[in-house]
Amino acid sequence: MGLSIIIGVLPESVFNLLAFSSQRNFYERIGIKYIRKFVQNGDAVNSLNSTKATVIKGKKYFRTYTKTIAMYERYHWICLTFFLLTTLYCFVSGHIKFGILILIANILYNFCPILLQQYNKIRLKKLLND
Secondary structure, rough: HHHHHHOOOOHHHHHHHHOOOOOOOHHHHOHHHHOOOOOOOOOHHHHHOOOOOOOOOOHHHHHHHHHHHEEEEHHHHHHHHHHHHHHHHHHHHOOOHHHHHHHHHHHHHHHHHHHHHHHHHHHHHHHOOO
């Protein structure tokens, strides 16, 4: 748990180093647009919701949303670390089935959102520079 908390207080530059790529097409090749359909505020949820999806207008909102993305990414790194260590504990203590279940859930609930947040940061950075 302590290591997870330490991950949470690392500077933003460390999370930038942890990015899998700085290229938008890398994320698109691994299917991030498909993943985006099923996340909490994704395409599928927005299509069912009677209210409009959040529209970002102006650089002020871009910067605010960039901070939100960074917060989400940090949160998922904390959870990913915690549950990877939990998975390791399960494997070491002989609870292989629980370890596998936790690992699968960790990939779905933490690793995929990290990829999505990294992709969104790249997209927003490009829009801010245009």
